[in-house]
Amino acid sequence: MAELLPVEPFDIVVFGATGDLALRKLVPALFHRWCDGQIPPESRIIAASRDTLDGDAYRELAATHILAEDASENRKARWTEFAQRLVYLSVDATGDGEGWKELSAALDPDENKIRLFYLALPPSIYGQVCAAIGRHGLNSKNARIILEKPIGKDFHSARLINDQVGEVFPENSIFRIDHYLGKETVQNLLILRFANFLFEPMWNAAGIDHVQITVAESLGAGQRASYYDRSGALRDMVQNHLLQLVCLVAMEAPNSLDADAVRTEKLKVLKALRPVTADSVGQDVVRGQYRAGAVEGEPAEGYADEVGHESDTETFVAMRAHIDNWRWAGVPFYLRTGKRMSDRRSEIIVQFKPVPHDVVGSASGAPHPNRLIIRLQPDEGVKLMLMTKDPGPGGLRLRYVPLNLSYAEHFEGGYPDAYERLLMAVVRGNLSLFMRRDEVEASWRWIDQIIQAWDQGHSKLYGYQAGTDGPTQSDFLLAREDREWFDAVTR
């Protein structure tokens, strides 16, 4: 693993500290960075929520999550050090009251110290919390706000939130998290494309037949069912994670990795997405919901039973998207995401065009077009499928084999998880891994059209058995163009 450089000392306030995100992801992420020596000892972690708890009770609660992974003596010792920097305060994030005074007193009064506010809260109250931060004068010179996705539930609510947050924090202090951008393999997409000469000359409609992006999960809605049931797969996954992946695959080369250079290129992709209309939605978008089945050998109940009522929420979306510009004219991007699918698997597959003329001849089998498989998780890696000669005498036979870069084999020692990387990026003030306001709004504009088309009655919901790759209609989406999802190849 590359050398880790410590960041500057900082104070972080995590609002929503007793929630799932804070306990499962944020506090552990900070702890891991502490263990790796990246967080200087002058830093403070202030956990805040409405719950009335004392500091010890909170630290104990947090410890159960941290020590569940590893309860070795060494780990306990590191936790004891870290816990000394972890303060808990009961604060009504949207209101006034004593908690804010305590919060203000707990923060370093040094105006220059980096101060982060992480809102692990429902987006509907982001505006109110920012207003309260402003009212209490806590938005100091180096204060930054971190907003969890989803920013809103449509374009208008996103714009309102952005306006409200923007009244207290300037845009370059607003860090909108899409945790996919913190994944090692997602960041590697830019490097793969722009630090190698190999791909870029053919990374366009002349060289590429189509692109498939799959983010499959084996888990169901689970404990987040009440949020998920109001959201569905389109808002929960496509609006952010999948569209961000589309941007990274499709964007033009920025002139540098400077945040605005990258984000401006991503924005152009979002703006070039062909609108989905009431006429095209039935053809181009498939909605699904899981029924009872079995996932990875275990019986799994259907979505309605899991959430406890009949529901029209989609747990699966597959779609054919087009990017209307010169580079991508005529190249479909097939996107797919769902819960309770056969396995957990996120990957991008770039299918190149076939060779223009087969010199080998049909007796040896037609050459398969090259295919680049970028596996985001699990088993991170990159495979380039190539035609080779099957070794040995007895005639010329071809074989389709991978050039295989496996992260596990090449990069020993693992690497920080997405939240760890993103939190450290906020401390460094590196905005390139975060969504700019106009990106979020542009992706909602595109998603809103699909939702409107569904609302106009074009929203048939197809059932699929838990543990499968979605409804058969998702296969038809490709089959009618003589293509197929490459599940069997990559599994």
Ligand code: BG6
């Ligand atoms: C979140 C979604 O943003 O991403 C969840 O809200 C989803 O529904 C999760 O499960 C998937 O993230 P990962 O990192 O496990 O692929």
